[in-house]
Amino acid sequence: MNRLEEINIRLSEIAKELETNENADLTALEKEVRELKEERKTLLDAKQKRDQLRKDIANGAGEILKRFEEPKKEKRYDASSPEYRSAFLKDLLGQEMTKEERAAFVHTTANTNAVLPTTMLNTIWDLVSKRHAIMGDITIYRTGTILEVVKHTAIAQGAAKTVAENAANDDEQNTFVKVTLSGKDFSKHVDISYAMQRMSIDALEQYLIDEISASLGDALAGDVIAQIGTDMTGGNKVNSAANSTLTFKELAALFGKLKRVGTVSVYATRATIYNYLVGMVDTTGRPVFQPSAQAGQMGVILGAQIKEEDSVADNVILVGDGRRFVYNMVQDIMIENDRDIKKHVTTYSGYARGSGALIDPDSFAQLTVTVGG
Numbered sequence: 001m002n003r004l005e006e007i008n009i010r011l012s013e014i015a016k017e018l019e020t021n022e023n024a025d026l027t028a029l030e031k032e033v034r035e036l037k038e039e040r041k042t043l044l045d046a047k048q049k050r051d052q053l054r055k056d057i058a059n060g061a062g063e064i065l066k067r068f069e070e071p072k073k074e075k076r077y078d079a080s081s082p083e084y085r086s087a088f089l090k091d092l093l094g095q096e097m098t099k100e101e102r103a104a105f106v107h108t109t110a111n112t113n114a115v116l117p118t119t120m121l122n123t124i125w126d127l128v129s130k131r132h133a134i135m136g137d138i139t140i141y142r143t144g145t146i147l148e149v150v151k152h153t154a155i156a157q158g159a160a161k162t163v164a165e166n167a168a169n170d171d172e173q174n175t176f177v178k179v180t181l182s183g184k185d186f187s188k189h190v191d192i193s194y195a196m197q198r199m200s201i202d203a204l205e206q207y208l209i210d211e212i213s214a215s216l217g218d219a220l221a222g223d224v225i226a227q228i229g230t231d232m233t234g235g236n237k238v239n240s241a242a243n244s245t246l247t248f249k250e251l252a253a254l255f256g257k258l259k260r261v262g263t264v265s266v267y268a269t270r271a272t273i274y275n276y277l278v279g280m281v282d283t284t285g286r287p288v289f290q291p292s293a294q295a296g297q298m299g300v301i302l303g304a305q306i307k308e309e310d311s312v313a314d315n316v317i318l319v320g321d322g323r324r325f326v327y328n329m330v331q332d333i334m335i336e337n338d339r340d341i342k343k344h345v346t347t348y349s350g351y352a353r354g355s356g357a358l359i360d361p362d363s364f365a366q367l368t369v370t371v372g373g
Contacts, residue, residue, distance in 0.1 A: 004047075007040045077104035078118075084108050085117035089201040092337050092348065116334055123209050124333055128217035133297075133307035134267055135221050137322025138356065140329065147181045147328040151231075152260075152360045183330035183353040184223065188215035191345040208335060212350035216333060221311040224356055225267075228318070228325060229366065231358035233257075236365040243370050246276040246317070248288060250367065254319055255302055259362035261321035266301060267309040268317050273298055276317070276369060277306060315371055320364030327356030 014033055017024050077084055087101035091114065097105060108115065116124070129136030141147060153175045190211050199207070229237075236257045240246050258264060268277070278289050280301070290300040297305040304319060312318050331353035338347050358364060 080118035127213035132221035138325040142329040181328035189349040225311040233361040257365040324363035329354040
């Protein structure tokens, strides 16, 4: 429908309104009719000039040249688009979106919930890994679905051994078990008053990143450490011989329990590290702890990086290859919101679902320093 048709339809509607509505605003309608007629006259004059020009050209006065412009490509949006990032945060704040932001939000959330903007999600995961060393070392699959992994339990036959000349070793027979990683629920919520909601979208983004990464990171890391303890070979869990004392021999024996590992790290709380590892000496009295300036590690001992990990209990030293632990994110970190009109607060809830397994029970070992008694 062109503009001339729209004007004629509106004039007809006004005429009908004058006949049926005795209380019609005559002053406003009179002004509107006058403006519509003037606009119609302008459009008709322009149309007459175009028709005359075409007629002149058809009679040999000139030649019509048409310019074909390439059609504009429709911009495609996803969770990594800047427009979606601002739209997502405006949606949380209940603010009006621009045309581009609305398009990005509708397109990205057409078949799913309001996923976190990519930059925001990556920042949260980066902070989780920095806060918890174990989360930066394990193998994390963000599949979005249930995952089945194969867990090695033993070599039933075929391990390396001495054999007679010209005799073959037994064919290797490994014992495996399938583990389904269907996930556990993790959530964290914060309440923000209506007054606080007047913050900028940048301030809200940083606030949610800090809160969600800290709380969900603690929960995820705690789950990983607990699962390592569950899946670890029973014989790899030992206690110190003396109260409040850890010897070099005991630590070396702990490392000796590891099998089929690559890069080995030591995970412990700051108190445990300074109480038992920093001042440790070998059997000749030489210090075995080596300070390190590398970010993310406290130092090196027996060739392994020492990493502060608050999810490990105090007086416990955990050693192993983090890559041997597989964690599956069935639902990656997301944020939802809900209003409470009675309390006048908006609740922002961070949620994730995931679970993991130690795929080789001999790839970790744990020593608990006996305290008291």
